[in-house]
Amino acid sequence: MAKKAATEALFVKSKVREYIKSKGCNTSGDLIDGPALNNAIIDVLDNAIRRSKANGRKTVQEKDL
Numbered sequence: 001m002a003k004k005a006a007t008e009a010l011f012v013k014s015k016v017r018e019y020i021k022s023k024g025c026n027t028s029g030d031l032i033d034g035p036a037l038n039n040a041i042i043d044v045l046d047n048a049i050r051r052s053k054a055n056g057r058k059t060v061q062e063k064d065l
């Protein structure tokens with residue numbers, strides 16, 4: 001199934017760069033501006049939402065991650 005990336009990033013680009021830099025690495029532009037990171041976040045959230053619904057809840061909780 002093809003993923004549809006959100007039109008807006010679900011992360012703060014400067015914070016991602018800052019975190020990666022703190023680990024001694026550089027950040028490529030395609031990581032920040034491309035769809036891969038956003039799609040990975042969407043995957044995590046979609047799985048958490050499925051788990052929450054499977055447990056009869058509408059509230060997504062930390063344990064759903």
